Amino acid sequence: MADGAPEVRTPPLAVTMGEPAGVGGEIALAAWTRRAGEDLSPFFMIDDPDRLTALARKIGLDAPVAAIDAPSEAPGVFGRALPVLPLRGGCADATPGAPHPAHAPSVIESIDRAVRAAQSGEAAGVVTNPIQKSALYEAGFTHPGHTEYLAALTGAERSVMMLVAPGLRAVPVTIHRPLAKAVQELTTDMIVETGRITAAALARDFAIAAPRLALAGLNPHAGEGGALGREEIEIIAPAAEILRADGITVLGPLPGDTMFHAEARETYDAALGMYHDQALIPVKTLDFHGGVNMTLGLPIIRTSPDHGTALTLAGAGVARPDSLIAALRLAARAAANRARAPGAHQP
Numbered sequence: 001m002a003d004g005a006p007e008v009r010t011p012p013l014a015v016t017m018g019e020p021a022g023v024g025g026e027i028a029l030a031a032w033t034r035r036a037g038e039d040l041s042p043f044f045m046i047d048d049p050d051r052l053t054a055l056a057r058k059i060g061l062d063a064p065v066a067a068i069d070a071p072s073e074a075p076g077v078f079g080r081a082l083p084v085l086p087l088r089g090g091c092a093d094a095t096p097g098a099p100h101p102a103h104a105p106s107v108i109e110s111i112d113r114a115v116r117a118a119q120s121g122e123a124a125g126v127v128t129n130p131i132q133k134s135a136l137y138e139a140g141f142t143h144p145g146h147t148e149y150l151a152a153l154t155g156a157e158r159s160v161m162m163l164v165a166p167g168l169r170a171v172p173v174t175i176h177r178p179l180a181k182a183v184q185e186l187t188t189d190m191i192v193e194t195g196r197i198t199a200a201a202l203a204r205d206f207a208i209a210a211p212r213l214a215l216a217g218l219n220p221h222a223g224e225g226g227a228l229g230r231e232e233i234e235i236i237a238p239a240a241e242i243l244r245a246d247g248i249t250v251l252g253p254l255p256g257d258t259m260f261h262a263e264a265r266e267t268y269d270a271a272l273g274m275y276h277d278q279a280l281i282p283v284k285t286l287d288f289h290g291g292v293n294m295t296l297g298l299p300i301i302r303t304s305p306d307h308g309t310a311l312t313l314a315g316a317g318v319a320r321p322d323s324l325i326a327a328l329r330l331a332a333r334a335a336a337n338r339a340r341a342p343g344a345h346q347p
Helices: 024-033 049-058 071-078 101-120 133-138 146-154 179-185 188-205 220-226 231-245 276-286 322-340
Strands: 013-016 043-047 065-067 082-086 160-165 168-172 212-216 249-254 270-273 292-296 302-305
Touching: 013 101, 013 322, 024 043, 024 049, 024 082, 024 322, 043 049, 043 071, 043 101, 049 065, 049 082, 071 082, 101 133, 101 146, 146 292, 160 188, 160 276, 168 188, 168 276, 188 212, 188 231, 188 270, 188 292, 188 322, 212 231, 220 231, 220 249, 231 249, 270 276, 292 322, 302 322
Parallel strands: 013 043, 043 082, 065 082, 168 270, 212 249, 212 270
Antiparallel strands: 160 168, 160 292, 292 302
16 A cells, blocks of 8 residues: 555455465465454455365364355455355365366356456456466367466456566566567567556556656667667667657666666666566565566456466465465555546445
């Protein structure tokens, strides 16, 4: 919440099941047990209540589960039990560490219903647990991943991935591409579009009135004036000028090896890396266990833990809920900022 900003009431957050053979269920149960100490806003799961009850018993966690009929019931239940909106298809037979394509329909149902709840205003936003894409692909899932599926569900033309850790928000312009292809595919228009979406999200979801962006150079020393590459001169600098013409404060292109230390991070609100690892390495270095993946450009709020299904840890009760807790907190803050914005309806 922004300092001095009035509190607003928002609906509960919808948390998806994710891969039932992964750690999503147990980190959600663990997050619920830490609700008071972490001052978490109410959330509800879209899952199989029997699966979660058995899982809590298996890992020795005192986390009662209560089935609800509608998201509106979640706040009243949250203080005494984890509210769960039951799936139409159960997953109580899921085996920790062993994904199965038979559970794919339930995984997708959980995502679909969470998105609908956010679109209708019944949920303040969606927090997604990690999915096992290989199991979904075997069942006929055709989208590259979570983010692309959410964009299709919400009709978003372009979505952007932001990684958030204390003291840093980082956005990769190119994402899951081989590095050689990322360099070939990088364009001025791509950087400009990513920058505009990022700046809009910083204003809307983070309540930053005048966002400042830092653009990383692609080459060592940001190209050294063309001696080490011309992408900074021909692609990145023109994008910076276009964004400045939009009224956005833009630094760079900056050398990637000097823009992430503490003093440098104080000069901008989000950094744009030109390729995947350039943005993700500093975030994971700062907070490996508590980083959050946030999707920008969607009409709804979506955050996610910045880790995978952790199949080797599933069912052992050792998976840390830090990243999910951080994702819940970020989604709640973004929802409050949207509700507080001029012209927004406040429940």
